[in-house]
Amino acid sequence: MYSIDPVPLSHDGPSDIALWRIDIDFTASLDAPAFASLSDDECTRARTFRRREDALRFASIRVALREQLALRLDIAAHAVRFALDVNLRPHLADSNRFDFNVSHAGAHGLIAISPVRRVGVDIEQHSDRFAWHSIAALTLDPEEAAWIGRLDAGQQSAAFYDAWVAKEALVKTTGVGITRGLRHLTVLPRESKRVALRHQIPDDMRDVAAHWLAAPDGYAACVAWSATAFP
Template identity: 80%
Template sequence: MHFIDPVPLPHDGPSDIAVWRIDIDFAESLNAPAFASLSDEELTRARHFRRHEDALRFATVRAALREQLARGLGIAAHAVRFAADANHRPHLAESDRFDFNVSHAGEHGLIAISPMRRVGVDIEQHSDTFDWHSIATLTLDPKEAVWIEGLDAARQTAAFYDAWVAKEALVKTTGAGITRGLQHLTVLPRESMRVTLRNQIPDDMREVDARWLAAPDGYAACVAWSATAFWR
């Protein structure tokens, strides 16, 4: 792999938001030309991961992000500079032309970029051995947990991950997120690709919208954004 080829993902959100899926090649080396744009700090960070798969996820998505931002900024990918805000949310260090967000899990990653509004993405891989009940109180509204329990066993895991990615994407969009926890966002039952916030909506979520994305088999994915364009 001498380059990373992001796959554009369609969505029915604002046209200024671009979303790509990144496919990870775990046979690759961190010394590959595809990662030449990474900074020394990024390469060091990648090499500190204990598992090669985790290193490749981080390096592949970061290199792809650099390429996409570089195209928009009109500079070389290695010249893109990053910083982090008080909530550790990454942003461009020397420009406010784009907001972006990334996520990765399993063999795939997601990138969302917008020149006009804040964005958030999340992708998760379903696990057959994961018991969603073990973290239900931390992630689900009680009514969501009851709704999932009413599904057949084969659909329960997928429904849980739908809720998880939607809430993570929404929180990542706000930057600070909500202080009370994911269980105070209610997005189930799911009725379409649009994420509908149900019950009482927290103040920091009133101007945020989201859509579930078409994801590879065994994955769930979502993109979220600030409803009001204010970034530029």
């Protein structure tokens, strides 16, 4: 019988953050019992995706998230209810005991949950056809773009993805930074697993930290968290 089995991941962040990787099976059927915990709205949303792969990514991650939250809330997975805050960031509708965040790309997804702090994750799949220069002005500080440009051609794309996942994880932790774009954060050059925010640090990022994660071949990933407890 088909099942969705999250893989626990180690990381260098606070011990209260639980992190998992979900490996997507694109041969699965949305009618499988493994997806029974989805709400009617989630089932409808899954079936509106034009591409089967997108539907299975969404459904698989949501099921895994429901199951992990249900274990912590001591309720049934189908009873977990979600809502959106003013920044359209998902949260638990009936409890503020846990914060969570998800991301998916290609054949993998990430879930982070904490009972203490806000969390953010991002995973991206490298693409040989992607020209990072085309969105550099929207995502990179000019000094970051110049630094990547000085790398060997074979290293440039990977460096861009490192910057992308770090910035996405950071702004997803607060929810606010997304509306300001990614250029206001400077995370390159990368010197270790720890993401170092460089130059002037925006006020909404002074309480946030992040580490890059070991990712499957051809992927980049990052987890971020707030230093203090969420409301």
